[in-house]
Structure formats: C-alpha cells, structure tokens
Amino acid sequence: DAGVIQSPRHEVTEMGQEVTLRCKPISGHDYLFWYRQTMMRGLELLIYFNNNVPIDDSGMPEDRFSAKMPNASFSNLKIQPSEPRDSAVYFCASRGGDREGETQYFGPGTRLLVL
Amino acid sequence: DQQVKQNSPSLSVQEGRISILNCDYTNSMFDYFLWYKKYPAEGPTFLISISSIKDKNEDGRFTVFLNKSAKHLSLHIVPSQPGDSAVYFCAASRRGTSYGKLTFGQGTILTVHP
Numbered sequence: 001d002a003g004v005i006q007s008p009r010h011e012v013t014e015m016g017q018e019v020t021l022r023c024k025p026i027s028g029h030d031y032l033f034w035y036r037q038t039m040m041r042g043l044e045l046l047i048y049f050n051n052n053v054p055i056d057d058s059g060m061p062e063d064r065f066s067a068k069m070p071n072a073s074f075s076n077l078k079i080q081p082s083e084p085r086d087s088a089v090y091f092c093a094s095r096g097g098d099r100e101g102e103t104q105y106f107g108p109g110t111r112l113l114v115l
Numbered sequence: 116d117q118q119v120k121q122n123s124p125s126l127s128v129q130e131g132r133i134s135i136l137n138c139d140y141t142n143s144m145f146d147y148f149l150w151y152k153k154y155p156a157e158g159p160t161f162l163i164s165i166s167s168i169k170d171k172n173e174d175g176r177f178t179v180f181l182n183k184s185a186k187h188l189s190l191h192i193v194p195s196q197p198g199d200s201a202v203y204f205c206a207a208s209r210r211g212t213s214y215g216k217l218t219f220g221q222g223t224i225l226t227v228h229p
Binding site for chain 1: 149151156157158159160161164204216217218219220221222
C-alpha cells in the first residue's frame with residue numbers, strides 16, 4: 001500500500017505566482033483533508049472532502065486559496081496569487097468511513113517557500 | 116481560539132524512564148482523542164486513541180489517560196527509547212457526525228537521551 005502521496009515535496013516560488021499542490025489519497029478512503037503547518041499556528045485544517053464533495057472549507061485563509069477533488073483518486077490545492085506568508089508545510093491526509101477507530105493517514109507533506 | 120492546547124513545547128527524558136506528555140481541551144463536545152507522532156520531513160503518524168467513554172487505553176509502551184472532568188489527557192511512554200524522539204501532537208474530534216475533522220494541539224518535542 002503506497003499510502004498518501006503528495007507532490008511536489010518541495011516548492012520554491014516567487015510572490016504572485018500560482019502554486020498547485022497535489023494529493024493522491026489511499027485507495028478506498030472516503031475522506032480527504034488538507035492541513036497547513038506553521039510555527040505560529042501549528043497544524044490547522046484548511047478544508048476537507050467526503051466522497052469528493054467539499055464539506056468544510058472554513059479553515060481556508062482567504063479567496064486566494066482553492067481546493068478541488070475531481071475524483072476519488074486526486075485532489076489539488078491552489079494558491080493564486082501566492083504570498084510570502086503562505087510559506088508553510090502543507091499536508092494531505094485521508095481516512096476511511098465513520099467506523100470506530102478510523103484514523104487519518106498523512107502524506108509526507110509539501111514544503112512551500114514563497115519568496 | 117485554541118481548543119486543544121499542549122502547554123509544554125518540549126520535554127527531555129532519559130532512556131528507560133517514563134515520558135508524560137500532556138494536553139488540555141476546552142470544547143466539551145469533543146468525544147474522541149488521538150495522539151500522533153511526527154518525525155522531521157515526514158507526515159504525522161497515528162499512535163493511539165481514546166474514546167470519551169473510557170478513561171484509559173493502552174498499546175504496548177503507550178498509554179493514554181483521559182480525565183473528562185478536567186478536560187485533560189496525557190500520553191505515557193514507558194520505557195522511553197531514543198527512537199521515540201519526535202514531535203507529539205494530540206488531536207480531538209467529534210465522532211458520530213459527518214464532520215470527521217481533527218483539531219490539533221501545537222505539539223510537544225520529545226527528546227529521549229541515551
């Protein structure tokens with residue numbers, strides 16, 4: 001089992017550029033989550049999907065951020081235009097259904113640096 | 116509004132001794148709690164969880180205690196090993212709903228010295 005796959009692992013871009021982060025969840029998982037980790041705010045949930053439908057995007061910082069899940073095997077998080085304060089590690093996680101003991105499995109993260 | 120708090124940014128322990136990591140929460144609606152471990156350049160990995168109907172859950176060297184009246188949980192690692200050195204996050208959620216979302220604490224850096 002490959003686990004959650006994220007790409008790229010590292011991204012360096014200049015302010016104003018569009019950034020796209022990609023995630024492939026574990027096959028068969030119904031939920032997909034996007035998190036951001038910063039020194040100041042720790043791990044914070046940005047948005048999550050259930051069966052490809054966005055359920056809660058209240059953590060998305062502003063309109064510059066958008067996320068889609070066109071099918072069960074793929075999601076992307078876009079930042080347009082990017083700003084230096086967006087520099088962080090972005091994690092994708094997936095989970096099965098709502099049974100007892102279901103846990104979220106995290107990908108390795110994308111380290112984003114906006115100059 | 117930080118609903119899950121880990122007030123100790125770091126903890127240093129000697130190998131073989133007990134490590135105790137603490138976590139407090141404010142939202143009384145939380146009914147499921149988890150601990151994750153994170154190594155550098157990796158994503159968090161699930162360690163152990165506990166439902167609010169229990170006050171203790173044990174898995175090998177790891178035990179989680181829940182005190183609902185105090186809104187406090189702790190993770191005990193006995194005996195501690197150098198490989199346990201990592202960042203530990205506690206997280207809370209509301210099960211039984213379609214939410215499934217986790218609220219994380221800030222993390223505690225555990226260092227276990229040989």
